[in-house]
Amino acid sequence: MRNEKAFSRDGFYRFVLEANLMLHRNVAESGRRIVSRWLRTHEPKGVIRILDLACGGAPISICNMTRHFDTYQFDYTGIDINPDQIVAAKSFEYPSNFRKIELHEGNAWHFGDLVKGQHFDIVFSGMNLHHGIPEEILAVMMQVKSVLAPNGLLISHDFFRPETEAYLRRPALDPETGEPFCMIPPEALSRIDTKNLPQFKSPGIEERSDWRQPFITKYRLALAQREAAQQGVEEIMAHVNARDYPVSINELIEIARLAGVALEQVPMEADKEPMKDYFCLLSGQTTSN
Ligand SMILES: C[S@@+](CC[C@H](N)C(=O)[O-])C[C@H]1O[C@@H](n2cnc3c(N)ncnc32)[C@H](O)[C@@H]1O
Known part of the structure; x- marks a missing residue:
């Protein structure tokens, strides 16, 4: 995904954001209520440190969740693997209550070295976790737990499989290029204890009914109704087809719980x-285990 066109400057993702097809506006509104409650409950004293995983070039969700709290100051750290998105994020207009902006080009699924020794009060992950298989999600959640400050808050906006549909596992390799799809280097992933992960039974290819196809049909229709450019539509659909094999909401909650983060769904x-x-x-805080 390092240089994927749809997620680069002037790429089609911007259209999707503006059309609110992934609910970024609703996420900002509900997320603001979560941040407000968290501020009231914990009354943080110093600057609030935010870590944004796979921030993209326009980190609108977390910025819109926090910009209204003008009696607080925020230090923002964003990580994205796409160099073009890091350039875009550098010229993004951050809220006036953001004191410091730090941007790293790197892997937001294996980020320990990028933020070594640092802790964060809020970790945000937007439209990111659906790229991972369960073991990788567990690994990233363990990293999140380790960088969250006491009382820290995790906020996650993502794409999920309906609970009623069978899990489909992301293929190991990109069928187009033969490159591995893995989000976390295999040697790092092999160090994670996955024995408590629930069984994600993926039906064999011959019995698969790919629940993503009705999703794609709906998505295409919604884009057509908004007069989206055909080339952009095809780019996004190719991405979904090749890479997006999300877990369900309850599965994410369970994986996060195993990593010591108690997540719950936020109404929108x-x-x-x-x-x-x-x-x-979803949002939540670390547990004491
Ligand atoms: C769908 S966009 C999400 C952007 C933004 N966070 C949002 O909420 O709209 C996915 C982003 O993830 C980035 N990305 C993909 N794989 C990544 C990785 N391993 N590490 C860091 N960023 C990654 C892409 O470059 C892209 O900017």
Whole structure:
């Protein structure tokens, strides 16, 4: 995904954001309530440190969740693997209550060295976790737990498989290029204890009914209704087809629990949004285990 066109400057993802097809506006609104409650509960004293995993070039969600709290100051650290997105993020207009902006080009699924010795009050992950297989999600959650400060908050906006559909595991290799799809270097992943992970039974290819196809049909229709450029539509659909094999909301909650993070779904008022059944906001804090 390092140089994927749809997720580069002037790429089609910007259109998707503006059309609110992944509910970024609803996420910002509900996320603001979460941040507000967290501020009231914990009354943090100093500058609030934010870590944004796979921030992209326009980190609108976390910025819109925090910009209204003008009696607080925030230090922002964003990580993205796409150099073009890091350049874009450098010229993004951050809220006036953001004191310091730090951007790293690197792997947000294996980020320990990029933020060595640092802790964060808020970790945000937007449209990112659906690229991982369960073991990788567990590994990234363990990293999140280790960088969250006491009382720290995790906020996650992502794409999920409906609970009623069978899990489909992401293929090991990109069928187009033969490159591995892995988000975490295999030797690092092999050090993670996965024995408590629930069984994710992926049906064999011959019995697969790919639940993503009705999703793609709906998504195409919603884009067509918004007069999206055909080339951009094809780029996004190719990405979903090749790479997006998300877990369900309950599975993510269970994986996070195993890593010591208690996540719960955050209600959003998104009744009018055509893709509302597939996108969700969760938030939570670390547990003491
Ligand atoms: C769908 S965009 C999400 C952008 C933004 N966080 C949002 O909420 O809209 C996915 C982003 O993840 C980045 N990405 C993909 N794999 C990554 C990785 N291993 N480490 C860091 N960033 C990654 C891409 O470059 C892209 O900017």
